[in-house]
Amino acid sequence: MKKNIKNIIAIVFILLTGTTLKAQDAKYIGAMQSGLKMFSEAKTGADYVAASNQFERIGTQVKTEWLPFYYAAYTQLINNTTLTNTDEKDAAMDKAQELIDKAEAINPKESEIFSMKGYIKFMKIYVNPMARMQSGMGAAITDLETAKALNPANPRPYFILAQNAFYTPEAFGGGKNVAKPKFTEAAAKFDAFKTSNPMMPNWGVERNASLLVECK
Amino acid sequence: MKQFLIFLIFLLSIGESQAQTLIMGTVKDAKAKPVIGASISIKDSYDGTSTDSLGNFSFKSSESGEILVLFSAIGFGIDSVKIVLTGAALNLNLVLKEKLNALNAVTITAGSFEASDSKKGVVLSSLDVATTAGAVADVYAALQTLPGTQPASGESGLFVRGGAATETNTYFDGLLVKNPFNTQLPDIASRGRFSPFMFKGTTFSAGGYSAVYGQALSSALILESKDLPEKTTTDISLMTVGGGLDQTIRFKNSALSFGGSYINLKPAYSVFKQATDWNHEPTSAGGTITYKLKVAKTGMLKSYTEYSKSDVSLNTADLNTQSKSFFSNGNKNLYTNLSYQDYIGNDWKINTGFSASNNSDNGEQAINNYGRTDRLIQAKATVTKYIGQLSTIKFGSDFLSSHRDESWNGLSRAYNDRLTSAYVESDIFLSNDLVARVGLRAEHSSFLNQNNVAPRVSLAYKTGKGSQVSFAYGEFFQNPDDQYLVQTNQLDFQKATHYMANFQKMKDGQTFRIEAYYKKYNDLVKSAPNLNNKGYGYAKGIDLFWRDKKTFNGVDYWISYSYLDTKRDFSNYPSAVTPEFGAKHSLNIVYKQFFSKLKSYVGATYSIASGRPFYNPNATAFMSDKTKPYQNLSINVSYLTSVFGKYTVIYASVSNLPGFKNVYGYHYSNDGQFRESVQPPALRNIFLGMFITIGDNTYKN
Numbered sequence: 020m021k022k023n024i025k026n027i028i029a030i031v032f033i034l035l036t037g038t039t040l041k042a043q044d045a046k047y048i049g050a051m052q053s054g055l056k057m058f059s060e061a062k063t064g065a066d067y068v069a070a071s072n073q074f075e076r077i078g079t080q081v082k083t084e085w086l087p088f089y090y091a092a093y094t095q096l097i098n099n100t101t102l103t104n105t106d107e108k109d110a111a112m113d114k115a116q117e118l119i120d121k122a123e124a125i126n127p128k129e130s131e132i133f134s135m136k137g138y139i140k141f142m143k144i145y146v147n148p149m150a151r152m153q154s155g156m157g158a159a160i161t162d163l164e165t166a167k168a169l170n171p172a173n174p175r176p177y178f179i180l181a182q183n184a185f186y187t188p189e190a191f192g193g194g195k196n197v198a199k200p201k202f203t204e205a206a207a208k209f210d211a212f213k214t215s216n217p218m219m220p221n222w223g224v225e226r227n228a229s230l231l232v233e234c235k
Numbered sequence: 236m237k238q239f240l241i242f243l244i245f246l247l248s249i250g251e252s253q254a255q256t257l258i259m260g261t262v263k264d265a266k267a268k269p270v271i272g273a274s275i276s277i278k279d280s281y282d283g284t285s286t287d288s289l290g291n292f293s294f295k296s297s298e299s300g301e302i303l304v305l306f307s308a309i310g311f312g313i314d315s316v317k318i319v320l321t322g323a324a325l326n327l328n329l330v331l332k333e334k335l336n337a338l339n340a341v342t343i344t345a346g347s348f349e350a351s352d353s354k355k356g357v358v359l360s361s362l363d364v365a366t367t368a369g370a371v372a373d374v375y376a377a378l379q380t381l382p383g384t385q386p387a388s389g390e391s392g393l394f395v396r397g398g399a400a401t402e403t404n405t406y407f408d409g410l411l412v413k414n415p416f417n418t419q420l421p422d423i424a425s426r427g428r429f430s431p432f433m434f435k436g437t438t439f440s441a442g443g444y445s446a447v448y449g450q451a452l453s454s455a456l457i458l459e460s461k462d463l464p465e466k467t468t469t470d471i472s473l474m475t476v477g478g479g480l481d482q483t484i485r486f487k488n489s490a491l492s493f494g495g496s497y498i499n500l501k502p503a504y505s506v507f508k509q510a511t512d513w514n515h516e517p518t519s520a521g522g523t524i525t526y527k528l529k530v531a532k533t534g535m536l537k538s539y540t541e542y543s544k545s546d547v548s549l550n551t552a553d554l555n556t557q558s559k560s561f562f563s564n565g566n567k568n569l570y571t572n573l574s575y576q577d578y579i580g581n582d583w584k585i586n587t588g589f590s591a592s593n594n595s596d597n598g599e600q601a602i603n604n605y606g607r608t609d610r611l612i613q614a615k616a617t618v619t620k621y622i623g624q625l626s627t628i629k630f631g632s633d634f635l636s637s638h639r640d641e642s643w644n645g646l647s648r649a650y651n652d653r654l655t656s657a658y659v660e661s662d663i664f665l666s667n668d669l670v671a672r673v674g675l676r677a678e679h680s681s682f683l684n685q686n687n688v689a690p691r692v693s694l695a696y697k698t699g700k701g702s703q704v705s706f707a708y709g710e711f712f713q714n715p716d717d718q719y720l721v722q723t724n725q726l727d728f729q730k731a732t733h734y735m736a737n738f739q740k741m742k743d744g745q746t747f748r749i750e751a752y753y754k755k756y757n758d759l760v761k762s763a764p765n766l767n768n769k770g771y772g773y774a775k776g777i778d779l780f781w782r783d784k785k786t787f788n789g790v791d792y793w794i795s796y797s798y799l800d801t802k803r804d805f806s807n808y809p810s811a812v813t814p815e816f817g818a819k820h821s822l823n824i825v826y827k828q829f830f831s832k833l834k835s836y837v838g839a840t841y842s843i844a845s846g847r848p849f850y851n852p853n854a855t856a857f858m859s860d861k862t863k864p865y866q867n868l869s870i871n872v873s874y875l876t877s878v879f880g881k882y883t884v885i886y887a888s889v890s891n892l893p894g895f896k897n898v899y900g901y902h903y904s905n906d907g908q909f910r911e912s913v914q915p916p917a918l919r920n921i922f923l924g925m926f927i928t929i930g931d932n933t934y935k936n
Contacts, residue, residue: 072274
C-alpha cells in the first residue's frame, strides 16, 4: 500500500505538472489568438494600440517567446501609419523599437525580427525624410540584409526593401522602375514561403502584389 | 484510495473552473485628462486590456487574492496598484504620471537656434544650413537669414544683436576656433573655412548661452561634427571656381577621409564685371584629413586637420592721394582638433578635446610689408553627471594658450596669453514642464592678469503642447581684440550682460518664435585718447521667426525679422552712437521647395534691411548719415541626376538676381573732399557646380 501511495503521488505529480504546462501553453496560445484576432479586426489607431498592448502583456508574461513582442512592435508600426502628428508618429516608432529590442533579446538570430527592425528604421525615417534619410538609410538596409542572410527564404526583407524603393523619389535612387524587379523577386519568395506554425509572421503578400501592379 | 482520486480530480479541475472578477475603471493623467490606449495588466498573468477613447477600461480576470495591477501608456511611465480579487466587481480610478523624457520635456530656447537631425523639437535641420539660397553652403551666410543677425556687409562674420563681428566666436566640437574665416580683404567679406556638410548639429546662440563656452560677448556658434560615415565613397566636385576630391574609407569601427581642393576665382571674375580692381584674383589650395573611431560601445574619437594656403592681391583707391593703393595677402592656415567622448557607467559622460592652430598672413599694404601670426592651443575637459531622467550637472575646465605677433616693415610686436577657465552648470528639471539651468564660469587671463566670474541662468516653462516660454540672464566676458592686446596689457576684460525672454510655439510643421532682449555692454575698449576700458553701450530689440512647412504642399519657408536699437561708445568713437553694424530693421524670407518631377530643389532668399550708419566727416554729428536700405534676392537650384551612373548633384546659384545696387558704407579722404562707396565686388555672382559621389548610389542628399 505504501508503495502504491508513492506511485500515486508520483502519477499525480506528473499529471499535475503536465496539466499546468499544458494550461500555460493553452493560455499562451489563447492569448496570442485573441491578440491576432484584435489585430485582424483593428480599424483605428486605438485598435492597433490595444492589440499591441495585448501582445506586450503576453510577451511580458511568457518571457521566453519572441513572437508576442514581434507582433507588439508590428501593430505599433501599423498604428504609426494612422497618425498624422509627427511627435506622435515618433513616439509610436520609439515604442515599436523598444518592443522589437525585447524580441531580439529573446531570439537574437531571427530573420523576422531583423526584418521588423529594418522596417521600423525606415518608418522612423519617413516621419522626417529630409532630415533623416542621409543618416538613417544605411542602418535600416543593414538590418534587412541581415534578415536575408539569416533566412534567405523569408520574403519580408525583400518586400520591405522593394516597398522602400517604391516610395523613395526617383531623384534619390528610388521609383517604380527600381522597385519593380524587387517586388517581382519578393513575389517569388512569397510564393515559395511556408510557415511552420499559423501564428508565425505571414504578412505582406497582398501588398507586394498590389504595389507590383502599380509599377506596371 | 477513492478519496485520493476525488482529490486528484479536484486538483486537475482547478484550472478550468475559477471565478471571474470584473475589473473596470478609468486612466487619467495628472491634469485629469483621459489617457487613451493605456495598457492595464495583472502581474504574472495574461489578463488585461487597453483604455478606450474616453480613458475607460473593463476586463475580467480569473485570478484571485492579492494581485498587482500594472498600467502604462506611451509618453507616460509605468505605475502599479495592489488590489484583492474576491469575485466582486472592482472600479479603479487610475492616474498616470507623465514620463520625464526628452520627447515631451521643456527645452531651453532663449537665445538659441539649433539645427540638428537627431534631436527633437529643433527649428532647423543641418541640411537647412547647407541649402539656404544666397549662402552657397557658407554656414555664416546661412545664419544671416536668422533673426538677431545683420545681412551681409563688407566685413566677415556674424553681427549679432548690435554686437561687432569679433563678439561672435565659433566652437568646433566644443573647442574655440580662432580663425574660422578666410582672410578678410579690404571691404570684402570672406567665407567660413568649414563646410556645413561636416556637421550634424549647429547651434547658433544669439545670447544667454551655456557656461561651457566663454570669450564671446554676443554670440556663440557651436558646431558638432558628424559621427562615422556609413560607406566608403569618393566625392568629386567641379565648380566654376575650382575643384575638389575627397576619399572616405569606412572600416568596421572607424573611418578615414582625406581630400584636397583648389579654388581659383579668376575665370569666374573675368566673366562677371568686378567693381574690385583685382591684381591677383583669390586662389587657394588646401587639404583635409579626418579620422573617426568608435571606441567600445559608447566612445567616439574624432580628429580633423586642415591646411590651406591662399593668395590674393588687389588695388584699392587711396582717396587722399587720388591714386591706387596696392594690397596683397598670402595666408597659411593650419587647424587641427582631436576630441573624445564616452559614457562611463550609466550616468556619467566625459567630453575631452584638444586643438591647435597656426594662421599666418603676410603681404604688402601700399609700400609697406606686413605680417601677422596667430597661434592657439586649447585643451578642454567636461564631465557630465546625469541625475534622474533628465537633470544633469556638468563641470569642466579649459586652457587656452594664444599667441599673436604682428610686423610692419621689420618692426614687430607680440603678446602671449594663457586663459584658464573653470565652469559648472546644472540643468534642473523641476518637472516635465519646468527646467532651470544655472551655471557659473570663471576665467583668468595671464596676460591681462585679471579674473572674471560670469553667472548664467536660464529658465524654461512649458505653457502647453508645443508652446513654451524661456528666460535667460547671463554675464559674458571677452578679451580685448588682438589689435589692442599687441599694444598693451593694461586692459581688462570687456563685459556684456544679457537679458532675454522668449516665447516659442511649434505645431505640425509650423514654428513661431518671438524674443525680446536687452544687452548691456561695459568695459569696451576705447582707443582714444589712449587705450582704456571706458567704452560702454547697449542693444535692445525684438526678434521674430516664423517657419511653415505645412500650409503650402511641398513648400518650406521661413520669415525672420529683427528690430534693433543699439548705441555704443567704443573704439575711436567720440560718443555713444549707433555703430555701422546697427541696421534698425532686418527682414529675411527663405523659401525652399522640392520639385519631384524635375528632380530639383529650388530655393530663394530675399533680404531687406534698413540703412547702416556711416561716418561722414562733413556731417555735423558723428555717424549721423545712413546708407540707403540693403536688398538682395538670391536663388539656387540643385538638380539631382546621375553621370556615368554615379549619383550627381548639379548646383547653380545666382546672388542678387535683380541687381540691387547695395552700398555698405563710404570711405572719405582725410579732408572730406572725396568719398568712395563700399560695395560688393560684383553686382551679381553666379556659381555653378557639379558634385559627384562614387560608392553610394542611393539616398544621399
